[in-house]
Every structure is written in structure tokens, then in C-alpha cells.
């Protein structure tokens with residue numbers, strides 16, 4: 001079986017891949033993340049996931065390379081990672097009491113061919129108090145996360161309802177990732193079997 005490369009600096013994505021039993025190499029991809037003019041959020045997120053996977057594959061052509069991108073989208077507006085704590089406060093104020101979309105795309109490059117999937121999850125936040133937004137931002141948790149929150153962390157207490165994929169919100173949709181890997185000739189469950197066999201030998 002080919003080696004897997006995760007073209008990402010996100011510790012959440014690595015954790016999610018480990019969760020499903022995969023062994024892989026981490027090699028973050030450095031790409032320009034500026035949206036093109038008039039580009040839709042859907043197009044932007046999927047394009048970035050593909051560019052990250054393709055950038056990773058350029059230096060590891062013999063590997064199966066996974067790239068992904070997550071953006072929070074509020075009324076069509078893309079909220080990336082906050083640049084400052086002030087930014088994080090503004091994002092969280094905007095998300096308070098509303099429903100937003102978390103768009104995550106995953107792309108897999110295999111033998112030069114790139115396949116990708118986009119997953120859209122609706123997340124509703126309850127009304128947030130100004131004081132709790134300040135306290136949350138002071139923890140530092142929002143700073144490396146799209147939309148300025150982490151559902152898997154303290155930010156979990158803001159989420160009233162989620163419709164879609166929890167793993168996609170955290171950074172990597174596991175069902176779609178496994179489907180793409182299977183399509184590339186790498187069914188995830190087969191790696192469980194081979195590990196089991198090597199332990200039994």
C-alpha cells in the first residue's frame with residue numbers, strides 16, 4: 001500500500017486521521033489562501049483543499065496526499081482564522097444567536113489525479129454574553145481556528161444545534177475522507193486488518 005501524506009499543519013486533522021487508525025506523514029502545504037474576486041465560499045474551500053493536496057503531491061508524487069480546508073461562512077461571508085484578538089471578538093459577536101455554515105473540503109491526490117468532496121454543516125450558536133466572548137478569546141483557543149471557535153474545545157458550549165458532520169466542523173470529514181481513500185485503492189479498514197495480522201505474527 002502507498003504511504004499517506006497529510007498536507008496540513010492542523011493538529012486537529014492529524015488527530016482525526018489517527019482516530020481512524022491511519023499511519024501517515026505530516027507535510028504542511030504553503031499555498032496562497034486569498035479568495036479570488038467573486039469566488040463563492042463553496043468554490044474557495046474546495047479549491048484550497050485541492051491546492052493543498054496538489055502542493056503536497058508535487059514533492060511526494062508516489063504517495064497518497066490528503067489536503068483539506070475549513071471556513072466558517074456567515075450569510076455568504078467567509079470567516080477564516082482571526083488575525084487578531086479584536087478580529088476574534090468581532091467574529092464571535094457576529095456568530096452569536098445565528099446559524100452559520102461550516103464548509104470543509106477534503107482532497108486526495110493519487111497517481112496525479114485529484115478527487116475532492118465538499119461538506120457543508122449548519123451550526124447554530126446561542127446568544128453569547130460579551131463577557132464570555134472576552135473570556136473565551138483570552139483563553140487563546142479561537143486564534144488558529146476558522147470563525148474563531150473550536151467546537152471540540154471550550155467553544156462547544158456555544159453550539160445549540162449542529163446539522164451535518166461533526167468531524168467536518170473539527171477540520172476533516174471522516175466519512176468523505178475514507179470514501180476518497182477507498183476510491184484511490186486504500187480502504188481504511190484494510191489497514192486495521194494488516195495491523196491486526198502483524199500483531200498476531
Ligand SMILES: Cc1cn([C@H]2C[C@H](O)[C@@H](COP(=O)(O)OP(=O)(O)OP(=O)(O)O)O2)c(=O)[nH]c1=O
Pocket residue numbers: 007008009010011012013028029052068069070071072081102144145146147149150151152169170171
Ligand atoms: C470551526 C472549527 C475550525 N477548526 C479549525 C480546523 C482547521 O485547523 C482550522 C481552519 O483553518 P484551515 O486554513 O482550514 O487549516 P489550517 O491552517 O489549520 O491547516 P492547513 O491549512 O495546513 O491544513 O480551524 C477547529 O479546530 N474547530 C472548529 O470548530
